[in-house]
Amino acid sequence: MAEEAEAILEVRGLVKHYPLTQGVLFRKEVGSVKAVDGVDFTLRRGETLGIVGESGCGKSTVARMLVNLERPTVGSIKYKGEDITRLSGRALKAVRRNIQMVFQDPYTSLNPRMTVGDIIGEPYEIHPEAAPKGDRRKKVQELLDVVGLNPEHINRYPHQFSGGQRQRIGIARGLALRPEVIVADEPVSALDVSVQAQVINLMDRLQNEFDLSYVFIAHDLSIVRHISDRVGVMYLGRIVEIGRDAEIYDHPTHPYTQALLSAVPVPDPEARAHRERIILAGDVPSPTNVPSGCRFRTRCWKAQERCAQEVPTLAVPPHLGGDPTGPAAHDSACHFAEEKQVVRAEPRP
Numbered sequence: 001m002a003e004e005a006e007a008i009l010e011v012r013g014l015v016k017h018y019p020l021t022q023g024v025l026f027r028k029e030v031g032s033v034k035a036v037d038g039v040d041f042t043l044r045r046g047e048t049l050g051i052v053g054e055s056g057c058g059k060s061t062v063a064r065m066l067v068n069l070e071r072p073t074v075g076s077i078k079y080k081g082e083d084i085t086r087l088s089g090r091a092l093k094a095v096r097r098n099i100q101m102v103f104q105d106p107y108t109s110l111n112p113r114m115t116v117g118d119i120i121g122e123p124y125e126i127h128p129e130a131a132p133k134g135d136r137r138k139k140v141q142e143l144l145d146v147v148g149l150n151p152e153h154i155n156r157y158p159h160q161f162s163g164g165q166r167q168r169i170g171i172a173r174g175l176a177l178r179p180e181v182i183v184a185d186e187p188v189s190a191l192d193v194s195v196q197a198q199v200i201n202l203m204d205r206l207q208n209e210f211d212l213s214y215v216f217i218a219h220d221l222s223i224v225r226h227i228s229d230r231v232g233v234m235y236l237g238r239i240v241e242i243g244r245d246a247e248i249y250d251h252p253t254h255p256y257t258q259a260l261l262s263a264v265p266v267p268d269p270e271a272r273a274h275r276e277r278i279i280l281a282g283d284v285p286s287p288t289n290v291p292s293g294c295r296f297r298t299r300c301w302k303a304q305e306r307c308a309q310e311v312p313t314l315a316v317p318p319h320l321g322g323d324p325t326g327p328a329a330h331d332s333a334c335h336f337a338e339e340k341q342v343v344r345a346e347p348r349p
């Protein structure tokens with residue numbers, strides 16, 4: 001992926017706090033859920049940015065803000081240089097058309113009472129300018145074909161399809177308006193392992209065919225490996241490490257990334273024998289009560305006094321020369337970032 005490609009999405013200081021209230025009649029704010037707590041990244045044209053992190057770390061909240069289903073508490077999301085969080089009315093609608101979402105669970109995200117034709121064609125009801133009424137059926141049939149489904153099945157209902165086929169329907173709906181960006185929120189997590197690769201391969205092919213840029217969310221590093229150009233690792237509402245996929249997988253510097261990688265299944269027995277399994281202490285803290293300083297410190301084997309006091313910034317660590325052009329350069333938010341090869345990503349020749 002050319003590093004110089006145009007920035008299509010620029011996310012800066014993105015925050016979403018949900019107020020936590022008590023009482024029914026006199027609702028009193030007693031705190032907040034810090035679902036997303038300062039996220040920065042750039043998505044370039046034609047690239048796939050994988051976002052990975054455990055359940056509850058704020059991935060879906062980021063996704064919903066990217067497609068404008070939700071407004072950030074603070075922060076900006078620039079689409080081709082324009083902050084979409086400040087748009088409304090027509091301007092917002094026009095931008096929304098270009099940034100579409102594919103949802104996690106194809107079993108619950110497709111209305112069971114609608115035919116696949118109506119499901120895939122639904123975006124045309126919201127954006128009638130995208131396709132004249134007379135063309136819509138043909139367009140939907142083309143979309144079915146593009147995602148590998150039989151165009152003659154246009155009048156069937158979701159329950160007549162398998163999980164993988166349903167996610168293809170969800171993807172076809174995402175493509176209907178010919179968007180530039182697709183935010184896929186764990187698109188394969190609800191599918192059988194055997195079907196996951198097929199759906200990922202389809203998305204890979206569609207990316208080239210339709211010149212798409214992807215934000216591809218998963219809770220597991222192994223899922224995004226093959227589709228991502230860059231990967232960002234999230235923990236408790238923040239990105240802790242982000243960079244080109246080979247840097248993240250082969251030269252992880254944040255202890256949390258190292259722990260996640262140590263849990264990824266390794267098919268190669270030789271590599272498996274050499275890997276070190278990192279077991280983290282305790283559970284993820286509640287987003288209503290985020291630790292001071294480095295939010296990962298309560299589970300980190302490297303934590304020291306400084307970690308409780310100083311929030312680490314996401315930057316190229318000093319041991320990589322602090323030089324953003326260095327060979328293994330990528331950003332890590334750890335005061336004690338250092339390389340640790342957890343798993344040899346590819347078996348030795």
Ligand SMILES: Nc1ncnc2c1ncn2[C@@H]1O[C@H](COP(=O)(O)OP(=O)(O)O)[C@@H](O)[C@H]1O
Pocket residue numbers: 018033034035036053054055056057058059060061062287
């Ligand atoms: N509408 C909401 N109101 C209150 N808390 C929420 C809301 N949506 C999400 N959260 C909380 O925000 C945190 C992040 O959630 P989410 O973005 O769904 O994480 P993920 O997708 O990574 O599993 C969780 O603790 C979740 O309970």
Ligand SMILES: [Mg+2]
Pocket residue numbers: 056059060061185186
């Ligand atoms: Mg989620």
